[in-house]
Amino acid sequence: MTNQMHAPRTPAGRAAPKKSTRAKAAARTPAEVARLVGFYRQMLLIRRFEERTARSYTQALIGGYCHLNLGEEAAVVGLLSALSPTDYLFTNYREHGYAIIRGIDPNRVMAELYGRTDGVSKGWGGSMHMFDRGHRLLGGYGIVGGQVPLATGAALAIDYRGGNEIVMCTMGDGTANIGAFHESLNIAALWKLPIVYVIINNRLGMGTSVERSSAEPELFRRATSYRMESSRVDGLDPIAVADASAHAVATARDGHPYLLEVVSERLRGHSVVDPAKYRTEAEVAQLREHDPVVTFGARLVREGVLDADALAAIELEVTARVDEAAAFAESSPAPDVATLFDYNYASAVPNDSRRLPGEPLFEPEPLPDPGEAT
Amino acid sequence: MTTMTYRQALHDTLRAEMIRDENVFLMGEEIGVFEGSYKITAGLLAEFGERRVRDTPIAEEGFTGAAIGAAMLGLRPVVEIMTINFSLLALDQIVNHAAKIYGMFGGQTSVPLVIRTPGGGGQQLGATHSQNIELYYAFVPGLKVVAPSTPADAKALLLAAIRDDDPVLFLENLALYNTKGDVPDDDTPAELGRAKITRQGRDLTLIGYSRMAHVAAQVADQLAASEGLDIEVVDLRSLRPLDRPAIIESVKKTHAAVVVEDDWLTYGIGAEVAATIADGAFDYLDAPVRRVAMAEVPLPYAKPLETAALPSVDDVINAVHQTLDAVGRRHQKVGHD
Ligand SMILES: Cc1ncc(C[n+]2csc(CCOP(=O)(O)OP(=O)(O)O)c2C)c(N)n1
Ligand SMILES: [Mg+2]
Numbered sequence: 001m002t003n004q005m006h007a008p009r010t011p012a013g014r015a016a017p018k019k020s021t022r023a024k025a026a027a028r029t030p031a032e033v034a035r036l037v038g039f040y041r042q043m044l045l046i047r048r049f050e051e052r053t054a055r056s057y058t059q060a061l062i063g064g065y066c067h068l069n070l071g072e073e074a075a076v077v078g079l080l081s082a083l084s085p086t087d088y089l090f091t092n093y094r095e096h097g098y099a100i101i102r103g104i105d106p107n108r109v110m111a112e113l114y115g116r117t118d119g120v121s122k123g124w125g126g127s128m129h130m131f132d133r134g135h136r137l138l139g140g141y142g143i144v145g146g147q148v149p150l151a152t153g154a155a156l157a158i159d160y161r162g163g164n165e166i167v168m169c170t171m172g173d174g175t176a177n178i179g180a181f182h183e184s185l186n187i188a189a190l191w192k193l194p195i196v197y198v199i200i201n202n203r204l205g206m207g208t209s210v211e212r213s214s215a216e217p218e219l220f221r222r223a224t225s226y227r228m229e230s231s232r233v234d235g236l237d238p239i240a241v242a243d244a245s246a247h248a249v250a251t252a253r254d255g256h257p258y259l260l261e262v263v264s265e266r267l268r269g270h271s272v273v274d275p276a277k278y279r280t281e282a283e284v285a286q287l288r289e290h291d292p293v294v295t296f297g298a299r300l301v302r303e304g305v306l307d308a309d310a311l312a313a314i315e316l317e318v319t320a321r322v323d324e325a326a327a328f329a330e331s332s333p334a335p336d337v338a339t340l341f342d343y344n345y346a347s348a349v350p351n352d353s354r355r356l357p358g359e360p361l362f363e364p365e366p367l368p369d370p371g372e373a374t
Numbered sequence: 375m376t377t378m379t380y381r382q383a384l385h386d387t388l389r390a391e392m393i394r395d396e397n398v399f400l401m402g403e404e405i406g407v408f409e410g411s412y413k414i415t416a417g418l419l420a421e422f423g424e425r426r427v428r429d430t431p432i433a434e435e436g437f438t439g440a441a442i443g444a445a446m447l448g449l450r451p452v453v454e455i456m457t458i459n460f461s462l463l464a465l466d467q468i469v470n471h472a473a474k475i476y477g478m479f480g481g482q483t484s485v486p487l488v489i490r491t492p493g494g495g496g497q498q499l500g501a502t503h504s505q506n507i508e509l510y511y512a513f514v515p516g517l518k519v520v521a522p523s524t525p526a527d528a529k530a531l532l533l534a535a536i537r538d539d540d541p542v543l544f545l546e547n548l549a550l551y552n553t554k555g556d557v558p559d560d561d562t563p564a565e566l567g568r569a570k571i572t573r574q575g576r577d578l579t580l581i582g583y584s585r586m587a588h589v590a591a592q593v594a595d596q597l598a599a600s601e602g603l604d605i606e607v608v609d610l611r612s613l614r615p616l617d618r619p620a621i622i623e624s625v626k627k628t629h630a631a632v633v634v635e636d637d638w639l640t641y642g643i644g645a646e647v648a649a650t651i652a653d654g655a656f657d658y659l660d661a662p663v664r665r666v667a668m669a670e671v672p673l674p675y676a677k678p679l680e681t682a683a684l685p686s687v688d689d690v691i692n693a694v695h696q697t698l699d700a701v702g703r704r705h706q707k708v709g710h711d
Contacts, residue, residue, distance in 0.1 A: 063498035064675060115676035126500045126675030142502045144432050177431035205432055207408030213431040278407050337682040340671060353640060353670040356682060358689030360664060364700055367707045
């Protein structure tokens with residue numbers, strides 16, 4: 001059991017920037033280059049998708065609560081790169097990027113945001129509740145920490161059947177303070193379940209910093225209470241996250257649960273309607289400097305993996321993809337009111353309530369004749 | 375009198391009570407630096423400091439339980455749970471502990487605690503964030519549950535709740551925070567456990583609470599204008615204790631009742647009201663008691679489905695019409711009154 005650091009830390013938990021050289025790029029195999037370009041394309045896809053989501057929200061095409069993955073792109077891409085298609089993913093309400101990178105058609109993710117029938121959850125879930133059994137994304141949960149026991153149970157099912165899959169369960173830093181987090185990690189460690197718990201530490205709950213909410217703000221250390229292996233990684237570097245994720249996933253596949261803390265950023269407010277006034281100017285400036293999409297793109301150019309033309313081509317491709325998703329979502333039909341009771345129960349049951357609010361329990365009947373009563 | 379929003383009335387009352395009584399303090403997620411998810415506590419951290427305005431971790435069970443414990447030593451915590459949906463994580467502490475401690479220990483220790491939390495729905499927040507589950511608390515002996523519908527009641531009931539020696543669940547409503555009304559300047563608390571007749575009438579009684587008290591009043595006004603109907607409106611205000619005498623007295627006068635509620639029909643608050651009427655005013659009724667409530671589904675996100683599932687003004691009007699039709703048929707048949 002080790003509780004280790006994958007990357008050197010600055011006081012804020014951020015890895016010191018790596019010095020890269022062109023020489024390194026020359027040594028890369030075509031497969032390595034393709035992997036890096038793939039990471040970048042995926043990160044940019046999340047970025048443009050989420051920007052489009054924010055725009056559609058202000059146009060009232062999307063409603064309810066809406067939390068974006070802006071700043072989390074490298075974390076999402078790196079983490080999911082280590083999963084095989086048969087592995088399971090549980091996540092929280094900040095999951096649009098996870099859904100897309102898991103392989104779900106962006107059209108269907110956008111359609112869910114628009115509340116349309118072609119959405120991943122058929123328009124029933126919305127932004128916070130993406131679910132796709134085929135891609136083994138088992139939610140999208142809006143209750144903080146709700147996914148953690150569920151993911152543990154999925155790992156139990158895999159273990160029970162002797163399967164080789166693993167479960168990845170992501171959550172935010174604030175979520176590590178919910179009782180169910182501790183209950184779940186203890187159970188997983190006791191029963192040696194194949195699960196990777198991932199804390200995306202963007203150092204904020206809604207507006208409360210991790211230091212003001214967690215007595216041990218180095219959250220990966222909490223695993224020691226459960227004798228569980230854990231580590232912390234720089235979430236702005238997709239390669240570092242991918243490597244850390246691969247190690248965590250391999251450990252879980254070996255029957256040892258793992259806690260991975262990914263130190264990340266949240267570029268905007270908690271949700272699209274939060275102006276984030278509690279952040280200082282300096283913080284905001286620093287955020288821009290840390291922007292993982294920009295820095296990773298620049299790094300690939302610096303290392304000779306991509307040139308300006310290639311970057312522009314990816315930009316065009318990704319923008320077109322997002323435009324298509326928005327057009328698809330807008331043209332997808334809204335669910336018909338007649339379907340309101342379609343998912344009451346998986347097993348039909350007599351006397352099930354299928355009543356609209358204005359409908360009476362009983363239709364009026366002719367009054368009994370007072371003379372008839374005996 | 376001062377005209378202000380429901381939000382402002384809550385804010386000002388919390389502030390005034392903190393000034394009045396050193397034992398009153400606030401706890402909850404994001405109530406300090408972030409100034410509250412719905413900004414009820416804006417400015418209070420700056421004014422009172424961290425000792426009295428405590429940002430908590432996301433740990434509903436932990437901090438609600440801690441508030442109960444602090445109340446056992448005589449403090450008067452006012453806990454904010456961001457929405458009533460998240461109170462489910464604290465259900466054990468509220469139901470098994472806050473509600474039990476006074477009675478189970480033979481009256482030795484009271485729990486002077488207020489839990490403020492909003493319900494809601496209709497804002498496309500989806501199945502887990504749109505529930506109106508105040509019934510879970512109204513069901514439990516030992517708890518008091520109030521649900522103000524106006525800024526004036528928000529103030530008067532919050533004053534009463536904070537000064538009361540028992541655990542009070544104080545139900546707010548996302549849809550009401552921006553509504554305005556006149557609020558008395560003096561700080562006279564309301565009496566817990568009392569409903570209010572907010573509109574006198576003779577033709578039918580409409581019964582609601584929180585947002586639905588507004589819907590009831592709106593329907594009454596509309597039907598008075600369009601059809602000359604004379605509808606009485608009862609705003610329950612308190613769900614536990616339930617003001618049964620006020621309900622019965624009104625129905626004895628009008629002979630017909632419709633209950634409007636934002637929760638689910640089966641076993642809901644309206645079921646208790648209807649049972650109360652069946653029990654206490656059976657011989658006075660000229661029609662069955664109708665309930666208008668949410669469709670019994672996990673509330674979908676998609677707007678058309680959500681709209682269909684939630685009770686609307688039109689649904690209430692239909693129920694009123696059908697009830698008055700039933701009254702008419704009875705009168706024809708038995709020729710009474
Ligand atoms: C049980 C519960 N309590 C409170 C909330 C309201 N809430 C939604 S997100 C959030 C902050 C979560 O912070 P973190 O876990 O760090 O995730 P992040 O949003 O930063 O990704 C809160 C308090 C909730 N949804 N569920
Ligand atoms: Mg966070």
